[in-house]
Amino acid sequence: MHEKIIILDFGSQYTQLIARRVRELNVYCEIHPFNHLPEFTGDVKGIILSGSPYSVRQADAPQLDLTLFHEKYPVLGVCYGAQYLAQQAGGEVQPSTIREYGRANLGFIQHEDKLFKDIPAHSQVWMSHGDTIVTTPANFEITASTDTVRVAAYRVTGTDTYGIQFHPEVTHSTDGKQLLKNFLVDICGCSQEWTPDSFIEETVSELQQQLGNDKVVLGLSGGVDSSVAAMLLHRAIGKNLHCIFVDNGLLRKDEYASVLEQYKHLGLNIRGIDAKDRFLSQLAGIKDPELKRKAIGRVFIEVFDDAAHEVQDVVWLGQGTIYPDVIESVSVKGPSATIKSHHNVGGLPDFMKLKIVEPLKTLFKDEVRRVGRSLGLEDFILGRHPFPGPGLAIRILGEVTAEKVAILQEADSIYINNLKEAGLYDQVWQAGAIFLPVQSVGVMGDERTYENVICLRAVESLDGMTADWCHLPYQVLAKISNEIINKVKGINRVVYDISSKPPATIEWE
Known part of the structure; x- marks a missing residue:
């Protein structure tokens, strides 16, 4: 201990x-x-x-x-x-x-x-x-x-x-x-011996004792948490770890293909599943953000369960739960009524009949990155901005459609690429574009337009619990706005969110 x-x-x-x-x-x-x-x-x-x-x-x-x-x-x-x-x-x-x-x-x-x-x-x-x-x-x-x-x-x-x-x-x-x-x-007489290397050594040993020769399935998202969890489990049980990466149609532009390509070099046993149409059909007509989350969570579990049943004798479900998720699941005055359902702490349905293993549940986000670095993960994974579990569905305010997803993917890609080109990406905790449920008047050429509004969000934070909006240079914002309006059909206005958390949240839904 x-x-x-x-x-x-x-x-x-x-x-x-x-x-x-x-x-x-x-x-x-x-x-x-x-x-x-x-x-x-x-x-x-x-x-x-x-x-x-x-x-x-x-x-x-x-x-x-x-x-x-x-x-x-x-x-x-x-x-x-x-x-x-x-x-x-x-x-x-x-x-x-x-x-x-x-x-x-x-x-x-x-x-x-x-x-x-x-x-x-x-x-x-x-x-x-x-x-x-x-x-x-x-x-x-x-x-x-x-x-x-x-x-x-x-x-x-x-x-x-x-x-x-x-x-x-x-x-x-x-x-x-x-x-x-x-x-x-x-x-207190503490010895200051708790380091990323000591965490890895002890966690791998504990996982080997806990899991033995059992098989584990884990849903990869391309993000930091699931990647580090996968590497720890892989180091402990090797090919007995089966990773599943689901394309829910709500990922960033080209993310499904690029993430699968990135994981090839890590030696992980991984399978990709294209379920875009299944997710989007279940989101049709839903505007309430919590109902969107529940629909996405339900379909993900169904898709994941189908894939997991194709692996014989699976006993465990691996999850990338981190410490803030665990803390937020219990408030000072008892269980919190405001936890977002996509945190999924203990959210496994009974029908899956799998035990849960959470190798990161004692770590904060920055500690996860340090452990990942000690495990040899490359910076393109460790440096990725956090991305919400429900994906772009909660960055599209109101009903989600394939057309809105395509528009937002293009706008978001322009935004993120410009941050990288300007050397600003690594200075930002999290950035993303939001599709607003409003239209505004614009002029393009000699024609009047009545099209959609994109909001840009970028925050500084240590762990996502509190956050301040980033003071991005005006010339960078101007370039991003101009490029989105010129290249993304259906957008004629771009705004920038200057709200901090609290009182606002990082995501809009």
């Missing part, structure tokens, strides 16, 4: 970022909702309590039985977590007299404290809270302050319990990574 850090989530938007920072320091960690506690086994090295949108003063604020782990393990409370520890020990938390949000500097630091080792005076931190700790219990020692926040950090005397009012996980906290390293290494 790996040594690990447990992060207890009170619902903060930054919880996954804490986990990513811990992983970047080569320490394995897991996120668990505060109301779904894991077993605190011997491999646990420390606990981090996250922030929260709640106030500790609210009647319905998240509550936690601290006796399960307090003083048994090192504990770091972040923001809400720090306030909760202080309040539970008898301290007082009150609304801040001024809004404490944004950059601040630690005017006082107790440098002898292990948490602040190698952190310089006046270190910049990021505050994001509406409450503040007014008084601390007698055994709490204040270890850092700002001009406006007296209790910016504390330690419970004689213990390895710490609280910080700021967020070390965001890049605005310039020495946040050092602080987290101090907690993980100097306080």
Whole structure:
């Protein structure tokens, strides 16, 4: 078993970022909702309590039985977590007299404290809270302050319990990574041995034990997750892995042929299935995005099941599920009602009667790419932008038709190729064109037109949980717009989406 850090989530938007920072320091960690506690086994090295949108003063604020782990393990409370520890020990938390949000500097630091080792005076931190700790219990020692926040950090005397009012996980906290390293290494005693190579070695060994001589089928999409999952399974069980790549008619232009060609060089046992007509016929007349997803999911399972039955004695279904999918399947207040159905966590129908194997379910997207690189996958696969499971169906707002798909494929191809030619593709987390359900007036030559609108979307992100729109150069956008309007029949207007996530999502449906 790996040594690990447990992060207890009170619902903060930054919880996954804490986990990513811990992983970047080569320490394995897991996120668990505060109301779904894991077993605190011997491999646990420390606990981090996250922030929260709640106030500790609210009647319905998240509550936690601290006796399960307090003083048994090192504990770091972040923001809400720090306030909760202080309040539970008898301290007082009150609304801040001024809004404490944004950059601040630690005017006082107790440098002898292990948490602040190698952190310089006046270190910049990021505050994001509406409450503040007014008084601390007698055994709490204040270890850092700002001009406006007296209790910016504390330690419970004689213990390895710490609280910080700021967020070390965001890049605005310039020495946040050092602080987290101090907690993980100097306080928790973590060895920082969790690396891509160690993950591969242990995962392959576990897969060999789990699967034995059983056969596995896996649906390849051409994306990073399914490709890395396939390589791990292939390394573990070789030809007992059977990969199936389904053309649902909703892929990018020429993607079916190019992906099959790319996979030829990886030694994978792969079969391609052309099911375009079957998918498009089932989408006829459907406008609701969730109904589109369900129709695509249902047909995919039918097509995939037919193909899987042609492989004798299949026992397992391989999936490229990654950690954010798993986390999003359980919210802080219980199962989420807003999970998109194409995440398909545990979504296998009973009639398939296959067991599920998910070799990537503990990894974030950037970790999947690092593991893929260690496995020898080439950059043209690892660097591919994420692409939605339902494909272009959810980038065509409203009913999906073969004509709309063809138009969007052409526009999207022009968009992506221009990003690559301008050297911008690798700077973008995800880009794609969207077919809008509106028409607008235009003029081409001496004729009035009334044609369709394409929206371009490009975002920057680390893991897709939050995202900001990309500030693409105007001259590049102008070239893309001009080329789409001139070359794609049926389009007379191109717009650019400048919305961030949140409040908007990356995809439009």
